[in-house]
Amino acid sequence: MQTQPSPMTDFSSLAPILQARNISVTFGNNLAVSQVDLTLRPGEIIGLIGPNGAGKTTFFNALTGFVKKTGTVMFQGKDISRTPAYDLPRLGIARTFQVERPFEDMTVLENVTISSFLKHPATRDARSHAQNTLQRVGLLDRADQKCSELNLARRRRLEVAKALALEPKVLFLDEVIAGLNPPAQAEMIGIIRGLAQEGMGIVMVEHIMKVIMGLSNHVICLAFGKKLAEGTPQQVASNPEVIAAYLGGDDD
Numbered sequence: 369m370q371t372q373p374s375p376m377t378d379f380s381s382l383a384p385i386l387q388a389r390n391i392s393v394t395f396g397n398n399l400a401v402s403q404v405d406l407t408l409r410p411g412e413i414i415g416l417i418g419p420n421g422a423g424k425t426t427f428f429n430a431l432t433g434f435v436k437k438t439g440t441v442m443f444q445g446k447d448i449s450r451t452p453a454y455d456l457p458r459l460g461i462a463r464t465f466q467v468e469r470p471f472e473d474m475t476v477l478e479n480v481t482i483s484s485f486l487k488h489p490a491t492r493d494a495r496s497h498a499q500n501t502l503q504r505v506g507l508l509d510r511a512d513q514k515c516s517e518l519n520l521a522r523r524r525r526l527e528v529a530k531a532l533a534l535e536p537k538v539l540f541l542d543e544v545i546a547g548l549n550p551p552a553q554a555e556m557i558g559i560i561r562g563l564a565q566e567g568m569g570i571v572m573v574e575h576i577m578k579v580i581m582g583l584s585n586h587v588i589c590l591a592f593g594k595k596l597a598e599g600t601p602q603q604v605a606s607n608p609e610v611i612a613a614y615l616g617g618d619d620d
């Protein structure tokens with residue numbers, strides 16, 4: 369499987385596309401995310417890692433408007449801290465969900481066409497854009513199949529296609545690789561790397577270390593809701609606190 373990092377780009381010279389500052393989320397007495405920052409630039413892949421319950425999904429949900437948070441999120445210089453989740457795709461932010469829920473009785477093409485309508489109100493255009501999107505994720509030959517008939521690897525690619533059809537500038541991927549067999553992992557890695565090379569900013573949560581370390585330009589490790597470490601994959605992987613809190617017991 370190809371998990372080598374892309375050639376290192378100096379992202380620091382690019383203007384951030386997404387900047388999150390001091391993000392905190394509380395559930396009752398549980399401070400699930402505590403004052404976490406993130407800066408994402410076009411073409412950059414940020415990997416979020418950390419032990420179970422570290423707050424990765426909650427941070428992800430906070431940035432995409434799915435849970436109440438404190439702190440600031442700027443997207444292309446615009447404050448979107450209070451923008452509801454349903455308005456973010458229109459601006460250029462899309463996400464996938466850990467448990468994909470397509471309309472099972474509809475076809476693959478119909479599911480992706482629903483997303484395409486956001487930017488292409490005419491049915492013919494929406495359909496044609498959906499077909500192009502399916503081509504990008506290698507699902508065009510399954511366009512007329514019902515979603516309920518797809519295997520896991522194809523369901524994951526459909527989940528990515530639904531988000532891509534929104535034509536995002538920033539894409540959040542929540543565990544789209546975990547559970548796939550090595551060829552399917554390699555295929556998804558190729559898709560994600562291609563999107564970044566086109567200039568999309570990507571934030572991904574993933575548990576498979578060799579995948580996240582190979583794909584990400586920058587890694588953030590959370591533990592108990594706080595940022596434990598961040599840096600290049602090499603810096604984070606060799607950080608003693610990260611090894612103690614997370615990597616030490618992980619044999620992936």
Ligand SMILES: Nc1ncnc2c1ncn2[C@@H]1O[C@H](COP(=O)(O)OP(=O)(O)OP(=O)(O)O)[C@@H](O)[C@H]1O
Nearest residue numbers: 395398399400418419420421422423424425426427
């Ligand atoms: N909706 C919720 N209501 C109450 N507590 C929650 C809720 N969602 C998450 N939590 C709590 O917030 C903390 C962070 O959970 P979160 O799911 O974000 O961690 P995670 O790093 O994504 O874990 P995993 O790797 O297992 O998916 C945990 O203590 C969890 O129990």
